Every structure is written in structure tokens, then in C-alpha cells.
Amino acid sequence: xxxxxxxxxxxxxxxxxxxxxxxxxxxxxxxxxxxxxxxxxxxxxxxxxxxxxxxxxxxxxxxxxxxxxxxxxxxxxxxxxxxxxxxxxxxxxxxxxxxxxxxxxxxxxxxxxxxxxxxxxxxxxxxxxxxxxxxxxxxxxxxxxxxxxxxxxxxxxxxxxxxxxxxxxxxxxxxxxxxxxxxxxxxxxxxxxxxxxxxxxxxxxxxxxxxxxxxxxxxx
Numbered sequence: 001x002x003x004x005x006x007x008x009x010x011x012x013x014x015x016x017x018x019x020x021x022x023x024x025x026x027x028x029x030x031x032x033x034x035x036x037x038x039x040x041x042x043x044x045x046x047x048x049x050x051x052x053x054x055x056x057x058x059x060x061x062x063x064x065x066x067x068x069x070x071x072x073x074x075x076x077x078x079x080x081x082x083x084x085x086x087x088x089x090x091x092x093x094x095x096x097x098x099x100x101x102x103x104x105x106x107x108x109x110x111x112x113x114x115x116x117x118x119x120x121x122x123x124x125x126x127x128x129x130x131x132x133x134x135x136x137x138x139x140x141x142x143x144x145x146x147x148x149x150x151x152x153x154x155x156x157x158x159x160x161x162x163x164x165x166x167x168x169x170x171x172x173x174x175x176x177x178x179x180x181x182x183x184x185x186x187x188x189x190x191x192x193x194x195x196x197x198x199x200x201x202x203x204x205x206x207x208x209x210x211x212x213x214x215x216x217x218x219x220x
Contacts, residue, residue: 002026003056007033008203010165011072012053020195073103076158091153098152098159109134113173132174146182164190
């Protein structure tokens with residue numbers, strides 16, 4: 001059994017998509033980042049960086065004590081290698097390159113895009129323009145990568161799962177998928193996968209059952 005400490009954000013949605021794809025049992029433990037639950041001491045023991053998602057694997061491969069893992073990319077890699085799915089060995093290097101590309105580029109830049117466009121207490125044109133343009137550049141990188149292959153590493157993998165939830169917010173990032181035809185095709189393919197649909201249904205159910213209107217709490 002996997003305990004998933006989760007809130008419906010792009011990084012959180014990566015893990016539910018993966019878990020739905022592989023069909024293993026998991027238990028969602030909501031961590032409401034809108035009210036600062038990520039800073040509770042008990043969660044800090046699992047996620048020292050006070051960010052979601054995080055997991056506790058109660059049945060690790062070695063049969064020892066439960067293992068906690070934080071950082072969405074590390075979680076995807078840990079689970080994929082444990083289960084032996086969505087990280088094909090013949091394209092493992094390709095998968096890892098694009099997983100780290102998302103973790104180091106697409107996610108942080110799109111996140112800054114969101115912050116300065118929507119959440120910053122004052123609108124700073126330079127910052128907004130910088131991160132909108134950088135997000136667009138990264139979209140172009142992914143669009144070119146997908147020009148001659150269905151998925152990022154050729155076959156569906158954790159590299160696709162990592163990138164998809166950030167692309168899903170393209171409108172908030174001031175991007176138009178019509179400008180990126182290969183990316184649009186890829187996005188629509190993943191969007192229609194049953195596991196993706198189930199994952200986002202769970203995200204929506206959590207939003208409905210925990211209505212909030214405050215902005216995300218970024219520090220204690």
C-alpha cells in the first residue's frame with residue numbers, strides 16, 4: 001500500500017496519473033497547501049522541503065521498514081523502478097533526460113509564470129514577460145521533440161507523466177497549443193487516457209470536498 005500525501009497541483013497530479021496507470025493500491029492523504037498543512041511537523045518528517053507530493057511505501061522491495069520519498073520526480077522514478085513499469089530499459093536514458101528536463105525546466109519556469117501572472121501582489125511586466133517567454137521556449141523544445149515520435153521517449157513513460165500536468169495548464173501560462181501542433185497531438189492523446197481521466201476526477205473531487213479561496217501558503 002502506498003500512502004500519497006497530495007493536493008491537486010501539477011506535481012501532485014503526476015503521482016495520481018502514475019498510480020492509476022499501473023493499478024496499484026494507494027491511499028490519498030490530503031495536504032491542504034492553501035491553509036499551510038504542509039508545514040505541520042508530522043508532514044515535515046516525510047517531506048523535509050514542506051512540499052507535496054510525498055509518499056510512504058509500506059511494502060518496500062527489500063521488505064524492511066516503510067520508506068518515505070519526497071519530490072515528484074524522485075517519486076516517479078522510485079515507483080517506476082520498483083514496479084518495473086513506465087521506464088523501459090531500452091530507452092531508460094531518454095526517459096531520465098526528459099524527466100529531469102521537466103523537473104529542472106518546465107515545472108519551475110511554468111510555476112514562476114503562474115506566480116507572477118496570477119499570485120504576485122504586484123504585476124511586474126518584466127517578470128511576467130520573462131517567464132511567459134521561457135515557458136513558450138520550453139513548449140517549443142517539447143514540440144520539436146515530439147515531431148517524429150508519439151511520446152517523449154518514443155513509448156509512454158514517466159517522462160510524459162511528469163510533463164503532462166504542467167502542459168494541462170497552458171491557458172494559465174498564456175500559451176496557445178495551436179502554436180505547437182506536435183505538442184497538441186501529444187497532449188490530446190494523454191488527456192484521453194483512462195488513467196489520466198481517473199486521476200483528474202480524483203483531483204476535482206478533492207477540490208469540491210475542500211473548497212478554498214485563499215492563495216497557496218508558501219511559507220510558515
